[in-house]
Amino acid sequence: MSVTRTRQMPTPRRTIGQRWSTTEVKVAPYLYVAPFFIVFLIVGMFPLLYTGYLSFRKWNLIRGDLGPAGWSNYAYVLDQARFWKGLGNTFSIFLLSSVPQVIAAVLIAAVLNANLRAKTFWRMGVLVPYVVAPVAVSLIFGQLFADGSGAINTLLTTMGLHPIAWHGGGIWPHIAIASMVNFRWTGYNSLIFLAAMQAIPQDIYEAAVVDCANRVQTFLRVTIPMLRPTMIFVVITSTIGGLQIFDEPRMFDNIGMGGADRQWMTLTMYLYELGWGSQHNLGRSAAVAWLLFLVVVLIALLNFALTRRISSTGSTTGHRRGGHR
Structure with missing residues (x-):
């Protein structure tokens, strides 16, 4: 009885070039994204964690580290009336700037998306x-909103209205500062919305024309729903930037302290x-x-x-309408 043995062919050894090609395919994607994470760790994550460390220390700007402070820095800050006043002012300026800014940016983007002459000039x-x-x-804008002889008050006086104390109390200084923010960021957000509008397929607009929809109906029922993902991005970025506003209120007057009564x-x-400032306490500053x-993270979430709920509700409604046709 003979047994036939099959000889297995030896596996060919890969060359150094083949091994390097396989390794390169596996490692290359991580190398491409590595610079971003390295820079983020250096200029983003490390300062954030180090600020958290400082918030639990008695760290003076002049005398240096004076020992642990525990939660006393947070307790001191939360007990100060100026902290809560600053928080209220921040939210007030944020709402007065972000809400009109998004609305104006969408409308400007719609105009820029129309058939205009010299499109590139207007978009730039x-x-x-x-x-x-x-x-x-x-x-x-500090000169425009100057009390007394400012350009805005001069215009109001010409129209027979009373001048406004833009540097006084109430909501008027918040409106003036919000106008600065809107002036700088509305055009930037308009180009973001314009790019999103140009990405909408033309056959959707053609279908709306076939359904006898006018321009207003097409804008409200086609363009706006298709812009929901972009609106989510703009709202979140506006929230992060609006709650961290510093330059505009700092430069609104010569003192730079937020007004006589803050x-x-x-x-x-x-x-x-x-x-x-006067305290030179980096520990309490880090606590703020x-x-x-934390406030920015909570509001962003x-x-x-x-916005995700509104987006999902809008898409569900659209599917239902499509099913009833």
């Missing part, structure tokens, strides 16, 4: 305010006052920074949840 023109330095914008002092200005970070 709306971006010019974004290029201007915040300090220059604050100085110019009527337009924001949280970032209070943070600056604690760390580099972390509290502001709330905005994200609300």
Whole structure:
């Protein structure tokens, strides 16, 4: 009885070039994204964690580290009336700037998306305010909203209206500061919405024309629903930037302290006052920074949840309407 043995062919050894090609395919994607994470760890994550460490220390700007502070820095900050006033001012300026800004940006993008002459000129023109330095914008608007003989008050007097104390109490200084923010960022957001509008397929608009929809109906029922993902992005970025506003209120007057009664002092200005003002207490300043970070995260998550809910509700409604046709 004979047994036939099959000889297995030896596996050919790969060359160094083949091994390098396989390794390169596996490692290359990580090398491409590595620079971003390295820079983020150095200029983003490390300062954030180090600020958290400082918030638990008695760290003086002049004398240095004076020992552990525990939660006393947070207790001190939360017990100060200026912190809550700065938080209220921050939210007031944020709402007065972000809400009109998004609405105006969508409308401007719709105009720029129409058949205009010299499209490139107008599209570049709306971006010019974004290029201007915040300090220059604050100085110019500071003259426009000057009390008494400012350009806005002069116009109001010409129209027979009473001049407004833009640097006084109430909501007027918040409106003036919000106008600076809107001037700088509306054009930038308009180009983002314009790019999203140009990505909408034309056959959707053609279907709306076939259904006898006019321009207003097409804009409200086709363009706006298709812009929901972009709106989520713009709202979240506007929230993060609006809650960290510093340059505009800082330069709104010559003192730079948020008014005599801190009527337009924001949280970032209070943070600056604690760390580099009269107290020179970087520990308490770091505590304000972390509290502001938590507020920004909570508001951003709330905005994200609300916009996602609105987006999902709109898409579900669209599917239902499509099913009834």
